[in-house]
Amino acid sequence: MESTHYSFNRNVETYSHSDVVVIGGGPAGTAAAISAARSGKRVVLLEKSAQLGGMGTLANVSIFMPVGNVTGIYRELISEMLAEYLPEGHDQSIAPQYSPFLFRQYFNEKMKKENVQVFFHSEFVGAVREEREIKAVIVSTREGLRAFEADVFIDCTGDARVAIDAGVPYHAGREEDGLTQPMTLMFTMQDTGKPVKQVLPEGCYVYNDVADLPQGRRLYWERNGDGSLLVNMSRVKANGAKIEDVNYAETEALRQVFSIANYLQRTGFENYTIAHIAPQTGVRETNQIEGLYTLTEQDVVQGTRFPDVVAQTNYEIDIHSPDAQKTTDERKVDGYDIPYRCMVPEAFDNLLVAGRAISATHVAMSSMRVQATCYALGQAAGAAAAISLDGGGAMKDVPMAKLHAELARQGVRFLGQSIEV
Numbered sequence: 001m002e003s004t005h006y007s008f009n010r011n012v013e014t015y016s017h018s019d020v021v022v023i024g025g026g027p028a029g030t031a032a033a034i035s036a037a038r039s040g041k042r043v044v045l046l047e048k049s050a051q052l053g054g055m056g057t058l059a060n061v062s063i064f065m066p067v068g069n070v071t072g073i074y075r076e077l078i079s080e081m082l083a084e085y086l087p088e089g090h091d092q093s094i095a096p097q098y099s100p101f102l103f104r105q106y107f108n109e110k111m112k113k114e115n116v117q118v119f120f121h122s123e124f125v126g127a128v129r130e131e132r133e134i135k136a137v138i139v140s141t142r143e144g145l146r147a148f149e150a151d152v153f154i155d156c157t158g159d160a161r162v163a164i165d166a167g168v169p170y171h172a173g174r175e176e177d178g179l180t181q182p183m184t185l186m187f188t189m190q191d192t193g194k195p196v197k198q199v200l201p202e203g204c205y206v207y208n209d210v211a212d213l214p215q216g217r218r219l220y221w222e223r224n225g226d227g228s229l230l231v232n233m234s235r236v237k238a239n240g241a242k243i244e245d246v247n248y249a250e251t252e253a254l255r256q257v258f259s260i261a262n263y264l265q266r267t268g269f270e271n272y273t274i275a276h277i278a279p280q281t282g283v284r285e286t287n288q289i290e291g292l293y294t295l296t297e298q299d300v301v302q303g304t305r306f307p308d309v310v311a312q313t314n315y316e317i318d319i320h321s322p323d324a325q326k327t328t329d330e331r332k333v334d335g336y337d338i339p340y341r342c343m344v345p346e347a348f349d350n351l352l353v354a355g356r357a358i359s360a361t362h363v364a365m366s367s368m369r370v371q372a373t374c375y376a377l378g379q380a381a382g383a384a385a386a387i388s389l390d391g392g393g394a395m396k397d398v399p400m401a402k403l404h405a406e407l408a409r410q411g412v413r414f415l416g417q418s419i420e421v
């Protein structure tokens with residue numbers, strides 16, 4: 001079918017003007033909003049769903065993978081919500097499992113305390129650009145389209161939605177074929193103390209062996225010690241930023257979930273029933289902006305250190321097969337820095353991209369994508385936005401000494417620094 005294009009001109013009323021608008025309330029977005037607010041800025045946080053926490057709550061990815069530096073806002077979340085896991089020094093690793101429901105509630109209260117104005121059910125639809133600046137974002141709200149103006153915008157949509165709409169160059173997935181990591185629908189099961197009725201709804205599969213499973217492995221966690229089982233075992237070949245892929249993923253992943261649960265009930269979890277299925281299938285990888293610096297596999301493997309470091313991690317290279325084969329490429333890494341420049345699109349003076357959509361290659365993003373790292377990137381982005389507004393210049397010119405000083409003031413420590421600094 002020949003495609004038709006429409007020009008869509010509308011007069012859109014401005015809803016508010018703030019210092020900083022953060023788009024997307026996942027790990028990067030919540031940290032960016034808190035950080036900018038702590039630096040004294042008026043902050044609006046726009047979230048298209050009804051909850052904060054991003055994949056960590058919405059997609060029930062309710063476990064933190066270890067990164068080797070428990071610092072800043074991430075450390076604070078651990079101390080406030082999972083104190084029993086808080087390491088004494090920051091340069092350690094933890095991998096706590098948590099309740100996505102408690103975190104959802106926690107974020108609401110936290111944002112109130114931090115004076116961040118949160119707008120739920122507010123989905124970014126377009127950027128208003130004037131030369132090197134974004135003037136406003138157009139947002140679909142329950143009252144229709146509204147414009148949210150600000151002096152700095154931080155794109156934390158995970159998909160670089162704002163940056164791409166504004167014209168920032170980007171790439172997706174593997175260099176050779178553009179395939180991204182597959183999607184997974186997370187679910188939990190609960191021990192009921194007695195054998196449960198096994199069901200296999202219409203359309204589902206019979207898995208008999210580990211080799212039949214979508215990932216070719218049993219991947220779940222029981223760390224809460226309360227009879228709950230967090231299951232990460234479905235796998236659907238899809239790019240979560242594509243219309244047709246998402247339609248396919250949301251049905252195929254649900255089929256797999258019921259099939260996996262049925263398999264588990266026959267192979268050791270006879271007393272377990274499905275307790276919760278995430279409201280949406282989790283998205284690991286979609287778009288990466290092309291920023292002032294692109295983090296590479298070599299940086300991750302060699303452990304590159306950067307003078308403009310904003311996050312540190314030693315999380316492994318972790319690539320679920322983009323072809324949806326039953327393989328996962330997992331390679332240990334010793335630790336590396338992520339530079340500020342990965343968040344800066346060259347063509348704009350007042351836009352940053354934080355979280356999993358930063359400038360990184362497919363392999364590098366497989367390591368930097370986990371939640372703790374996204375919190376660290378968001379925190380740095382929020383602090384940088386505030387410095388820019390306080391006379392620090394365009395986002396690309398924010399002085400690193402000032403950014404590092406502000407992050408230190410906010411409790412961020414890099415390796416080699418003690419926690420009492």
Ligand SMILES: Cc1cc2nc3c(=O)[nH]c(=O)nc-3n(C[C@H](O)[C@H](O)[C@H](O)COP(=O)(O)OP(=O)(O)OC[C@H]3O[C@@H](n4cnc5c(N)ncnc54)[C@H](O)[C@@H]3O)c2cc1C
Pocket residue numbers: 023024025026027028029046047048049051052053054055056058059061063064065122123124125156157158159161183184185186232281282283284354355356357369370371372374
């Ligand atoms: C299945 C799966 C398993 C994973 N396992 C782990 C794990 O075990 N441990 C770990 O630490 N990490 C894990 N990760 C990775 C981690 O969860 C994500 O990479 C991380 O949450 C990314 O954070 P983010 O803030 O960049 O984006 P996201 O978490 O994707 O958050 C983006 C937010 O922006 C919102 N948004 C998107 N578009 C718009 C728009 N147009 N307007 C307004 N809001 C918008 C979304 O609703 C969402 O709230 C996993 C991910 C998946 C999918």
